[in-house]
Every structure is written in C-alpha cells, then in structure tokens.
Amino acid sequence: MRIAREEKSRYLNPSDELPHFANLREAEISAATCRRCPLWERATQTVFGAGANHARVVFVGEQPGDVEDRKGLPFVGPAGKLLDRALNQAQINRDLCYVTNAVKHFKWEPLGQRRLHKKPTSREIQACCPWLHAELELIQPEIVVGLGATAAASLFGVPVRIADVRGKLTHVESVGRTCLITAHPSSVLRAPDPKTRDVEFDRLVQDLTLLQEFAG
Numbered sequence: 001m002r003i004a005r006e007e008k009s010r011y012l013n014p015s016d017e018l019p020h021f022a023n024l025r026e027a028e029i030s031a032a033t034c035r036r037c038p039l040w041e042r043a044t045q046t047v048f049g050a051g052a053n054h055a056r057v058v059f060v061g062e063q064p065g066d067v068e069d070r071k072g073l074p075f076v077g078p079a080g081k082l083l084d085r086a087l088n089q090a091q092i093n094r095d096l097c098y099v100t101n102a103v104k105h106f107k108w109e110p111l112g113q114r115r116l117h118k119k120p121t122s123r124e125i126q127a128c129c130p131w132l133h134a135e136l137e138l139i140q141p142e143i144v145v146g147l148g149a150t151a152a153a154s155l156f157g158v159p160v161r162i163a164d165v166r167g168k169l170t171h172v173e174s175v176g177r178t179c180l181i182t183a184h185p186s187s188v189l190r191a192p193d194p195k196t197r198d199v200e201f202d203r204l205v206q207d208l209t210l211l212q213e214f215a216g
C-alpha cells in the first residue's frame with residue numbers, strides 16, 4: 001500500500017508525539033497506519049501487541065519475524081514456540097500476560113526465496129518507542145520483561161549490555177517501571193550446538209521464574 005506524498009511527510013517525523021488513546025484497540029488501529037519510520041514499506045502489516053488488557057506482566061521482544069508478519073500476531077513463530085515452552089517450564093501462564101515488540105514492523109532482506117530478519121537501527125527503535133510506551137500506559141503492568149538487546153535498548157532508552165542487566169528485577173527510570181531483562185528466545189534457537197542451546201534455555205527459564213508471583 002502506498003500513501004500520498006503529503007500524508008507520508010506528515011507521518012514520517014519520528015519525534016511527533018502520539019495522540020492519547022482510550023484503549024489498546026484504539027492504539028492498535030492507529031498503529032496499523034503508522035509511517036513514523038520506513039519499516040512499514042516492506043512489511044505485510046503492523047504487528048501490535050496481544051494478550052490480557054490489564055496484564056501484570058508485559059513481554060517485549062525485538063520485532064515481528066516472518067511468521068508474525070504474515071499472521072499479524074506477536075511471538076507465534078519458532079521463537080514464540082520456544083518462549084511458550086520456557087514459560088510452561090517456569091510455570092508462567094502466557095494467557096495472563098501481554099506480549100509485544102519494541103519495533104512493530106518486520107525488517108528483512110531477501111536471501112533467495114527467504115526473507116531474512118534484519119536488526120532494526122537505533123533510529124527505528126526510537127521511532128517505534130512511543131507505541132510501546134502507549135501500550136504500557138494503557139496496561140499499567142507491574143513488570144516489563146525485555147527479551148534481548150533491542151527490547152532492553154527500547155526500555156532503557158540507550159543501548160545496554162544484556163550481561164550487565166540480565167536476570168534481576170530493576171527499576172528502569174525511562175519507563176518508570178520494574179523491568180526484567182533476559183535473552184530473546186531466538187538467541188537460544190541460534191545457539192551453536194544442542195548442549196549450549198539446553199544451557200541457554202535453562203537460563204531463560206531460570207530468569208522467567210522470577211515472574212511466578214505475578215503471572216503464575
């Protein structure tokens with residue numbers, strides 16, 4: 001879908017503030033036509049967050065993947081399945097939570113017939129950040145879980161090293177909430193061998209058990 005030139009220029013300024021939304025549905029409808037950064041152009045659709053409207057725990061990933069882009073839902077591809085397995089093992093009920101991404105359009109580059117995930121830039125993370133803040137304002141969760149470096153950068157407002165902040169409940173000033181930073185499930189999938197994958201999976205489960213009292 002292409003939009004008129006005037007409309008495009010009106011929406012492309014990433015520093016524009018978002019309007020106030022009465023509820024998540026209203027925000028989701030507005031995000032469907034977002035043009036704050038160029039990522040909308042090559043994606044199928046905006047993938048907004050999904051889950052319980054007043055969840056005590058919100059999970060934030062990086063961006064939708066190939067499957068999510070086609071289905072229009074977050075964490076329903078291979079990384080989502082691994083997250084489900086980790087949540088099960090940590091005895092966290094995903095149905096009580098809300099799941100979203102720091103960046104809401106799929107960024108990719110072609111590799112033969114495949115669409116290969118491409119990491120969003122700081123500018124794209126920044127442009128999309130107001131949508132995440134809008135979701136958090138409407139949901140008012142007690143804990144925000146940042147899955148991976150992009151989510152952590154979006155929550156802290158600056159790049160952070162996962163190793164420095166991982167696995168502890170920390171008050172993060174820029175979102176005014178308690179956050180838990182852990183690995184993105186796709187990094188577990190990308191582990192170089194089965195043994196490392198098992199170790200990384202167990203570490204993820206261990207981090208997620210900190211959420212039991214909020215969504216167990």
Ligand code: SF4
Pocket residue numbers: 031034035036037038039040046103104105127128129131
């Ligand atoms: S990635 Fe975010 S900021 Fe960029 S166009 Fe999509 S919804 Fe808007």
